Amino acid sequence: MKKYRKMTFSFLRKLANGVWWLAFCSCYNVSAAFAEADGEELTDGLGGSREIVEKLQIINPVVTVAAIQNEFFPRSGRWELASQLSYGLGGDTYVRSHSVGFNGYYHINRYFSLGISWQKVYNFLTPEGEQSIAQAIQEYYADPSDPSRAFPEVNYLKEAGHFSFLWYPIYGKISWLSSKIIQFNSYLALGFGNLSLRFHNANSTQVGLGFSFWVTPKWTIRTEVLWHFFEARYHNQLSPMNWVLLGTQLGYIF
DSSP states (O other): OHHHHHHHHHHHHHHHHHHHHHHHHHHHHHHHHHHHHTTOOOSOSSSOOHHHHHHHHHHOTTSOOOOOOSOOSOOTTEEEEEEEEEEEEESSTTEEEEEEEEEEEEESSSSEEEEEEEEEEEEEEOHHHHHHHHHHHHHHHHOTTSOSSOOOOOOOEEEEEEEEEEEEEEEEEEEETTTEEEEEEEEEEEEEEEEEESSOEEEEEEEEEEEEEESSSSEEEEEEEEEEEEEEEETTEEEEEEEEEEEEEEEEEO
16 A cells, blocks of 8 residues: 555656646746747747756756757748859869859748859869860971861850759758757759850759758858759760759858
C-alpha cells in the first residue's frame, strides 16, 4: 500500500511539473503576442528568442537550450536587389570565364518570386587554348603564305540577360556558432534570356538551384548554380552548348 501511494505521489508530482511547464510556455506565448502588437521586439528579427532562452536556461542551467519559431520575416510583396560574382564553367573549350552582375527579385509570396538578371562576362584562355594559339602563331611565322596550323575559332560570351521564375519549396533555420539563428530557403529557378557572344547573339534557357540565407531582416546571401543551354556558331554552323555559373549574391530587401 505504501509503495502504491509512493508511486501515485511521484506520478502526481510529474504531472504537476508538466502542467507548470505548459502554463509557463502558454503565458510566454500570450505575452509575446501582446508585446509584438505593441511594437516591442522580443526576438532578433530572424527567429532567435533570446528572452525565452534566458528564462529556460535559468530554470535548468545544466541543459543547453535553443528556441526557434515559424518563419518570422515575410517576403510577400517585397523587392530584393542583389550584386553577384560568378565563376563560369563549360562554354568554349579554350576559354574560362567569370562575371559580375546585378539581380532584381519581386517576391510574389513566400513560395514564388520573379527575377531579372544582367551579367558582364570576362574571359581568359585555358592552358589548352594558350598552347593552341601559341602553336598557330609559330606556324604562321614559319610560313605566312601556307601555315600548317590554323588559329582556333574562339566564340566566347560577353554579356548575359535573363528573366526567371523562382520557386522556394524548402524553408529552415540553422544555428550559427550557437549564438545566432539564420533562416534559409532553397529554391529552383527557370529562366529565359539572351547571350551576347563574340560572333552573334543566342537565345538561352536557364535552369538553377540555390540557397538564400537571411543574415539580417534586410540583408541576404545567395549561393547558386545556374545552367545555360544555347547554340553557338562555329565555322558557320550552330552547335549546342552549355555554360555553368557558380555564383554568390549579396542582396538587400525593401
